Amino acid sequence: MRVLLIGSGGREHALAWKIAASPLLTKLYAAPGNPGIAPEAELVKLDIADHATVATFCKDNAIDLVVVGPEGPLVAGIADDLRDQGIRVFGPSKRAARLEGSKGFTKDLCAKYGIPTAAYGRFTDLTAAKAYVEKVGAPIVIKADGLAAGKGVTIAVTLDEARAALDACFDGAFGDAGAEVVVEEFMTGEEASFFCLCDGTTALPFGTAQDHKRVGDGDTGPNTGGMGAYSPAPVMTPEMVERTMREIIEPTMRGMAELGAPFAGILFAGLMITEKGPKLIEYNTRFGDPECQVLMMRLKDDLLVLLNAAVDGQLAHSSIRWRDEAALTVVMAARGYPGTPEKGSVIRGLDEAAGDGVEIFHAGTAINGGALVANGGRVLNVTASGKTVGEAQSRAYAALDRIDWPQGFCRRDIGWQAVAREKTSAAG
Structure with a gap:
């Protein structure tokens, strides 16, 4: 298969890494991609806001599947415009992407269909x-x-x-x-990220994670796009997953179909696990970032097979297998983030840091004069697997400490809730 991946962040690097491992793949393009994606895919300079140009590229290069990473193009309707040209796309329609594009739309949907939310x-x-x-x-x-x-x-x-x-x-x-x-x-409880792979009719659970939104240790400071994540989320017990499917995901799928906007793609439910059960905080209509990175580390199955099943409406006949290991990712951000980040500082030591269950996904990097430099707010995702979240955490931070980038910073407590649970369980 010839695949075009749209996007340039850490999520897209993780997707490229996983797609590149598929025996089905014959050629992977990434638009625009980033230096970390370059070993996995041919980077192409496409204006992804110009859907006609993207469609022309797909036809000229016999693209079999377009995988849309970020939310912006989805909300702008790129999936519709490409499908109108006969191009297969993984990602929701513009009308379905309103679940992320308008928080008010989603709240009204919850009210109409009795979905628990604030x-x-x-x-x-x-x-x-x-x-x-x-x-x-x-x-x-x-x-x-x-x-x-x-x-x-x-x-x-x-x-x-x-x-x-x-x-x-x-x-x-x-x-x-x-x-x-x-x-x-304001809701109280424990937050969790819950993902479903959807084909318009069927929603298949696609893993759990917990993100860390605040910039500082101890969940302090302003919100960010995410400073780290781990998977699986212990709070998402089998019972909680079942309730989330029944009370939140399934009525959403029914509601969107009734509105004439069946949802196909990845449905990412941000949840608050309250004393009364799961409540929806908000929906995203794409893989999370940095949650995607830990999900790809744990996914046992061929991602490309699953994406094709979703596009072809065949998820009712599919299942998803996960590795027993946990995974954890730490975001290294540029000084100044989440305000105005400092760009251009040189990053060294990535080759020494990777390996032994560690992958480093690029989120905001560039090449300048042959050197790898910071080119965004969130710059690197240092991602590790382990038998426990605690082991994955130790590996991730050990790798991170081998990276030579004085202008970068990170939180030092990613995974603290799960690690505390593991220590309590071990002590008991």
């Missing part, structure tokens, strides 16, 4: 939004409705923080994404 209000007017916040009180959650690269969410502990978050949205801090806001009840 109480909420939708607002396009600042005065009305502030009045709602005053009525509900703090803590409260303020979300830009549209795509904001993981940075449009504020967990406001005080009313002043909530007002400031609303001001930021309506003042244009997140561009068009903040023209509407969703104000949500």
Whole structure:
């Protein structure tokens, strides 16, 4: 098979790494890709916002499957435009991608189909939004409705923080994404990421993970796109997976089909596991980043076979196998992230750091004068497997400490919840 992978981050590097291992693959292209992907795929300079140009490339190069990594192109309708040209695509339609593109749309879907989630209000007017916040009180959650690269969410502990978050949205801090806001009840519990591979009719569970959104140790500081993750998530017991499928995923699949937008692709449910059970925080309509990295480390089956089954509507006849090992990834970010990152600093020592159950996925790198340099906020994903999360954590940090990049930083506590559980279990 000839495959085009769209995207340039750590998620796409992990997908390229896994797709490249498939016996079905004859040629892999990545647009635009990154230096880490280059050994696995031919990098091509395509304007992925120009869907006609992408379609022409696919026809000229006899592409059998396009795999869309990031959310932006999906929300912009690239899957529809390519399918209209007879090109097979893994990824949801523009209408189905509204599950990520509009938080308000998803909240309304939850209300209509009885899917457990936080109480909420939708607002396009600042005065009305502030009045709602005053009525509900703090803590409260303020979300830009549209795509904001993981940075449009504020967990406001005080009313002043909530007002400031609303001001930021309506003042244009997140561009068009903040023209509407969703104000949500603050939920308590443990967060988890739950994935399903979907073909429009069937949803097949595709692993669990836990992400670390705050920039600092101890879950402090501002939200980021994710500073690390591990899989599996211990809180997602078989019972919790079953409840999530029955109470959240299956009604979502039915609802989207009834709306004429059946969901096909990866459905990523951000969950809060509360005392009453799982509640939906939000949906993403693509593999998570950095969750994808740990899922690919653990996936035993051929990813390309599974993607084809999803595209062809054959998931009812499919199953997914996982390695017994846990996996953990630590994000190395450039100084200044999640604000304005410092670009251009040289990174050394990756060859010495990789190996022995460790993969280093590139998230924001470039080549400058023959040297590998930082070219983004989240730059590297140091990913390791192990018999336990604790063992994977030790391997990941040992590898990370062999990387020579003084201008980079990371959290030192990725996986702390799972490691604490493992220690408690061992002591008991």
